[in-house]
Amino acid sequence: MDIIRTSASHLSEHATLYVGAVSSLLLYAVYKAILYPRFFSPMRSYPGPQTHWLFGNVFDILGSEPGRSYMEWHKQYGPVIRTIAPFPGYENISFTSYSALKTILVDRAYDFPKPSYLRDLLGIAAGYGLLTLEGSEHQELRRWMNPAFRLNFLHEHFDIYHKPISSLVDIVSNDIKSNESKDGKVFEVTKLINSCLMDIICLTAFGYECDSLHNEDQPLANAYHSLVNLQNLPNLLTFFGVVTLPGGARIAKSAVRSSWVGPLLTRLNDLTGNTFLGPIASFVRNMRQVNVISQQLLNEKLSEAHQLQKAGNSLDGGKIDVLSLMVKASLDKDSPYKMDGEALSSQMLTFLGAGHETTASGAAWALWELASHRSIQEKLRKECQELIARNSTPGYQDIKHLRYLNNFVQEVMRLRPPTPQTARQAAKDSMVDGVFVPKGTGVFIASRVVNEDEKIWGSDAHEFNPDRWDALPEKYDSTFSMLTFIAGPHHCIGRNMAIMELKALLCVLVANFDFTPAQATPKETSAITMKPEGGLYLRLKRLNPADVLTQQ
């Protein structure tokens, strides 16, 4: 009887403990998510939109096109606003003044690193490297990688662009010809552009002839395009959920390296009748494929370099692709920085993740702007056809000096930024522009809001007008008025490369084809990059006789 009484009293002690622990957790959660941001936070009185008692501002943000909700809030509440994410009441602050952006992005950039959830999302999808490192590790890697992006290499890379671009022109021309209609043909253009830019990045970044334009089954391109197609909001939220779970990022990282997790998840998804496991399985399978191919390419480069080293030759064998230059620097005994195989492979993922998808989104929007602005299209065509008539394979300098092409590309980058926003987090209590930002606060970098700020760009800030670049407004600042590539130590290392790729591609396309819309204005959708939702349908007509570039 005593034993029963003692056990019962132990049980009730345990139950009391459990109930106590669960209630405390619940109370803490209610305090953090609901009470703290509204009644106790030092930021509670900052201006900003009304917030839902539990979900904060998340539905307003998710329900509007990328960056638009912040645009309206800044217009209504001024240059500093506070918003709230859902559980656990994570507070965000967003600034638009130059001085605040300078503090956060430039002067004290490492006091405002990317938040860990963003680093994990980027790390898993685009390699743990420049995009994810902070502080001195970032500085060191950046110093080491800068030379591979210098202008002299860009000049040399430029000639490599011609082959994939000519292939694209040929493929589209033949397709139109076989259609036998004088009105041209409707194309879903994002797939074609993605393939062309994939072929360019493979050649310039890895020295790898991918030729996905002619080879629908190209494994790297296929795996990468499947990954890109996973980009939508529900999937992003699922991945976000995974990386924010304790240990979730580590599990995800090992899953993409393993040969059995992807097939297992696919099987489980089939068995459970297509659940949320589907996108995760596809992500793991395709990421692994990208990893395996990158590793093979890297191994080939390393073994080539070792052979050259043995024979006493230059380690890159005269090659100028970014990977060869990095391998050379890694093996060079005088190089201050050594990168092991894993780090090199991460950089390859970064080039694909940061370099390919962003440029492809920019090119898609550029074609939409061309198609929907006839006079702009004709003006740009005239400039490009004149150049191509003089020189069928224009070089870096020729393209660089086309004034209207430059204006056009700048305007696309301003109004349709492929990365319309990014995020930082205060690593310590800070004062920014006289405003207190407590440690842990999320800092929303509203690039698109700045790019369309009427106070900088004037009342026509939301209109597409390439000519504005010939008469820049007084308040224009070359670093902070357009944040498409952001600013400071994390600014895009591939900016010049992306701009030159876009110019080369658009110049040849507009010289060879006429573009008209074959759909209503596309909706903008953004998970990581901003794209036209559901692809982009344009009618393309071949123009004669501007077929100079295809005759090589």
Ligand code: HEM
């Ligand atoms: C239109 C095309 C592009 C856009 C709009 C773009 C935009 C950006 C932005 C906004 C960042 C900063 C992200 C952040 O810190 O939150 C960034 C970083 C980066 N981009 Fe780009 N990018 C483009 C093309 C490229 C290309 C072609 C490459 C390389 C092949 C590239 C490589 C990188 C890398 C390595 C970083 C990390 C830099 C660092 O943190 O030091 N990007 N890019």
